Amino acid sequence: MPVYEFKCKKCEIKFEEYFKSASEQKKLFCPSCKSEHVEKVFSVFGTSEAGNGNLASAGGNKAGSGGGCGCCAMG
Secondary structure, eight states: OOEEEEEETTTOOEEEEEOSSTTOOOOOOOTTTOOSOEEEEOOOOEEESTTSSOEEETTOOOTTSOSSOOTTOOO
């Protein structure tokens, strides 16, 4: 079940919404102010590195590596 993050353009609150499938369409409203002016935002998710149980954010950018998200950095 996909989970997407949204942001209200009116009150700036971020919230998550569950969908039955990636192709599901539904009318969304802000849970705080009830505005229908919401936008999907890019979410960073956690993964487990090689099964060792340590969580790492997507991209794995290390401090001092020159900036950016690290998504294309290998090594």
